[in-house]
Amino acid sequence: MTMIPLLATTPIPRDLPLPLPLPEGVLIVLLVIFFLVHILFVNLMVGGSVLVTFFEWLGRKDARWDRLAAAIGRTITVNKSLAVVMGIGPLLCINLVYTMQWYSANTLTGHAWLMIVPLVIVAFLLTYLHKYKWESWSQGGWKWLHQLVGLAATLLLLFVPLIFLANVNLMLFPGEWEKVRGFFSSLSIGNVLPRYLHFIAASLAMTGLFLAGWFGREGHEIENTPGFTRPELRRIFYKVAAYVTLAQFVFGPLLLFTLPAAGITTQLYVIIVSGALVGLLTLWLLFRELKSGDERIGRSYVPICVLFSFVVLGMGSGRHVYRQAALAPHQAEIKERTAHYAAALAAFNKQRAAAPPVEQTPEQLFMNCAACHAPNVKLVGPPLTEIAQIYAGNPEGIVAWAKAPGKKRPELPQMPPMIHLGEANLRKIAELMLEKGKAAQ
């Protein structure tokens, strides 16, 4: 593989001088798997919120959509909590594998990165409010308020992933970091927006597929979604999954072809194209299900889910392969710089250890006091001339003072204790102080 040479302005940091706790390969496998689990719940949370908002709006005309929206809303409570908690694993892994790139991207988008915390808190609180006020806020103006709360939560949940995507994207292009001035400017680097579209579409498709199974399952209490039969529900959500997945055949290539060249490899194409082919197969199955009658719809649910998982796994691996390739030159340079530094440091420390320990001269020791005590002028503390007067012929007095300074002059700050220098050293300092003070008089 040929490496594209790095730009002169690419920062090459040194890595932390500690070994990884697990072999890198293992961490990478964990990263990809944990990430997919996390993103599944994020998808269900975001896609679910969008559908709830939309169906509640439909429900203004036809109440059965309102009931359906409420039923979807109940799944979000669980999915959103799992989305957060399952996010920690991939965060752990990416911090370890891409320490130098990940944290740097976080800092460069720092304000937005911090805003994740309050934004998600508000979004979650609004989600609860929306859920638990569904019955009591169902009339007139209250219903409007209720819908607004739902909309606000959804918009927040749509925005937060953009912050993460900006980071995931920015970390790939260290050569561009010098251009970044905060979060919004980072959006113009790489291809954040196509990534975002792809993600939103995936969220809707995933949620469609999930809800087709959730409401289509035997255990679903059908009276919670009045006005719909089980096959009808399956059909609605299969449709969401199918048409959005169809649209992914536009968003996907858009994402692929706007990727900066840095990490494009044949391997990437092979993985993505195979994923897309499995995607086609899944779509075919989905449309076949949609065409079949009420008594048959839902029969291929399990194979569809299995195929879909392969598609997701393919896209997740492709994403990783791209990152790996895009960052390979940077990682290699970091490794080299880290090794050089470590070698120079070791040589320096070896030499230093070999040199016989030099005893500090009184002059050097006095440097501990010189910042505050000058011969003639008052700096922080009194000048040496004054000290020499007070302690003439009494160096022990200075030692005693320096070990535990008192508070004498109200206009001056407190002197810090100097006991850590040791009695013998303080004694040397004291003698020199008196000498200097006398000389300056």
Place this chain on the structure above:
Amino acid sequence: MDFPSFYMDHLAGGRLIIGLIASLHVLINHPLAVGAYPLLTWMEWWAHKNNRPDIDQLAYKITFIVFIVTTTVGAMTGVGIWLSTSLFAPFAIGSLLRVFFWGWFAEWLVFISEVGLILWWFLTWKKANTPEKKRKHIKIGVALSIMSWLTMALIVAVLGFMMKPGEWNQTRAFWDAMTNPLYAPQLGFRTFIALMMGAVFVWFATFFFTKSKRGYEQGTGPRQLRNWVVYRMSHVVLVSLLGTYLFGTWYWSAIPETMKANSSVALLTQEFMSWHGQFQSLLGWTILVFAFIGLGGLGSSFLIPRWALLIPSLMGIWLLGHFERAREFMRKPWVIGEYMYSNGVHKDELAFLQSEGLLKHATYAKHREVTEANKVECGKDVFMLACSRCHSTTGLNGVIEKFTAMYGADKDWDSGGMALFIQGMHQTRTFMPPFPGNDKEAEALVAFIQQVRATRESLPGAQSTGVVVAPPPAPPAMTASSQP
């Protein structure tokens, strides 16, 4: 040095935000998750055993509040501690993750089960309508209580480790940190204070659900329910009080001598001066107030008015906050004891940087060598690298404020003296790390500080103005001695 510097001038460099998020998290997590879950589970069990649906109802209502708060603010501030510290000190979090991977990983697994269990426990409460199901439901509450406690136990291990280096430095082993001498007392202290605050919280929340005087005459109304809760929660408060006191004392006595000495220096400086003087008496007051509330509750539920319950809670908050801050202060100048200073400089590279120069090896610096022309710009980078993790420029805990206290507001500051102070700052103020640069860089830093004093310009961080990258230094020639 190797990460762009996130920095907020007006907010003590940004540390204030970490402090806020972390305090909020502890304030929610301790009383609600660690303290209240077991108490609410116990109420559910008691209600089931004695056939008291009213108590079950009350426990459910309180759990609803706990559920909402812990799964939103609680969970997200927990994540937020991580997000904010990794912004502010990526070198430290990055290093800790490498050493403590299994600790964090275990923490994650426990956290997953904690979240799963609270969802399961709360969302299935109403569905547990047979004795059989109820018994199973209570078991979920027990598991939840254990898991929240474990989450705290693991976190405390990491915190304890950062305060006392233990043997980590030599062996880099995980278990060393878990068995470090501060671990048990700190965990015990937190457990009991959490129970104490949890009990007061349950007590407090009960007032809101037992307002009605209905059924009072017959002895079956909400008011009797309130009596029941208050009487029992007072017991919890009193028993936990003893634990808090014992473990608190043990905790302080286990803090190594140097840290203790260090903490009294740090605590005595300006803002903490008064606090430290009053520390013991205030600790005593907190315990006394809790004791008073506990004893009062034993007597009658009407003896202690609702607002009075806020007092011990506020004092508990203060106590926890103080511990968090004291820990922060005692750790100085280290971010990882005896391994890495607060500004990210490793102990073993200090002398090297002092001889070679800090800027020469920094990744994000505009110049590599200090000259007359670029002095102030270099000083700015040196400030960012060496001081900005603890100081702002003109803001909170700013160097301008500090030097003003030393040299006076109305006088010229002696640049030579300042440079000497900076180079000896660890010797004069042991809670500051040694200056990690050469003479010229100290002078440059002084030039920058003098300029800030004159212009009062605030310093932006990398999150606003981005980074500048000077070409890396030529790699040192591999000499024969450094060749393996």
